[in-house]
Amino acid sequence: MSRHLVAFTSFFILIQTYLFEDVHSAASETLEVSLLPNGAGVRCDTGYDLSMEDCIQKGIDLGGYVKDNKFLGYWRHLPFGCSMEGQGGRIFYNEKPEAINNGRYSPICKTLVGVRCTTGHDISMEDCAQDGIDLGGYVKDNKFKGYWNNLPFGCSMSMVDQGGRIFYNENLEAVNDGSYSPICKSL
Numbered sequence: 001m002s003r004h005l006v007a008f009t010s011f012f013i014l015i016q017t018y019l020f021e022d023v024h025s026a027a028s029e030t031l032e033v034s035l036l037p038n039g040a041g042v043r044c045d046t047g048y049d050l051s052m053e054d055c056i057q058k059g060i061d062l063g064g065y066v067k068d069n070k071f072l073g074y075w076r077h078l079p080f081g082c083s084m085e086g087q088g089g090r091i092f093y094n095e096k097p098e099a100i101n102n103g104r105y106s107p108i109c110k111t112l113v114g115v116r117c118t119t120g121h122d123i124s125m126e127d128c129a130q131d132g133i134d135l136g137g138y139v140k141d142n143k144f145k146g147y148w149n150n151l152p153f154g155c156s157m158s159m160v161d162q163g164g165r166i167f168y169n170e171n172l173e174a175v176n177d178g179s180y181s182p183i184c185k186s187l
Contacts, residue, residue: 031050031054031058031110032110032111032113032178033050033054033058033061033062033108033109033110033111034108034109034110034111034178035062035084035087035106035107035108036106036107036108036109036159037106038086038101038103038104038105038106039101039103040100040101040102040103041100041101041103042079042101042103042105042106042107043079043080043081043100043101043107044079044080044081044082044107044108044109044110045109047110048109048110049080049081049082049109049110050081050082050108050109050110052072052082052093054082055071055081055082055091055093055108056071056091056093058082058108059082059084059091059108060091062084062087062088062108063087063088064084064088064089064090064091065089065090065091066090066091067090071090071091071092071093072092072093072095073092073093073094073095074094074095074096075092075094075096075099076096076098076099076100077099077100077101077102077104078092078094078096078099078101078102078105079094079099079100079101079105079107080094080095080096080097080098080099081093081094081107081108081109082107082108082109083101083105083106083107083108084105084106084108085104085105085106086104086105086106087106091108092105111178113175113176113177113178114175114176114178115152115176115178115182116152116153116154116176116182117152117153117154117155117182117183117184117185118184121184121185122153122154122155122184122185123154123155123183123184123185125145125155125168125170127155128144128154128155128166128168128183129144129166129168131155131183132155132157132166132183133166135157135183136164137157137164137165137166138164138165138166139165139166140165144165144166144167144168145167145168145170146167146168146169146170147169147170147171148167148169148171148174149171149173149174149175150174150175150176150177150179150180151167151169151171151174151176151177151180152169152174152175152176152180152182153169153170153171153172153173153174154168154169154182154183154184155167155168155182155183155184156168156169156176156180156181156182156183157180157181157183158179158180158181159179159180159181166183167180
């Protein structure tokens with residue numbers, strides 16, 4: 001039986017059904033965003049793109065600026081959706097869905113805070129390392145199992161500081177701080 005994996009990260013663009021549960025209140029009125037690192041091919045995951053209306057304000061909140069009120073376009077070298085040239089740079093909104101980031105732009109995405117695998121779709125600890133490696137991650141010094149409060153329960157991959165490092169968290173009550181991409185079984 002073949003297994004299908006889903007990673008909720010800009011590093012892996014998979015055409016899959018995303019299976020997750022948001023453990024934060026759906027009634028929250030504050031839209032939290034993350035500025036992803038710039039890099040070739042980096043973009044927001046499906047469902048984590050900002051609207052054009054939110055792009056300018058959230059980009060300015062992150063230290064960016066709009067030049068001559070021109071930020072909307074149809075480019076092949078910027079990631080689809082909202083992005084900023086580097087950190088603190090010019091803000092853009094790209095309407096071309098198939099565009100590929102040339103590496104100079106940092107996508108601005110809805111955050112992964114609180115995102116984890118839906119119950120029953122968690123990867124076992126035994127499969128976590130290999131499944132993460134199959135998705136382009138790595139295990140550092142064979143140390144990936146632990147009990148953390150800021151990583152999602154189960155198998156995940158770092159999106160920022162340790163770019164792609166794989167972890168297995170045994171803490172069922174943990175809440176993703178938005179820096180980790182859960183690795184889940186799909187349907």
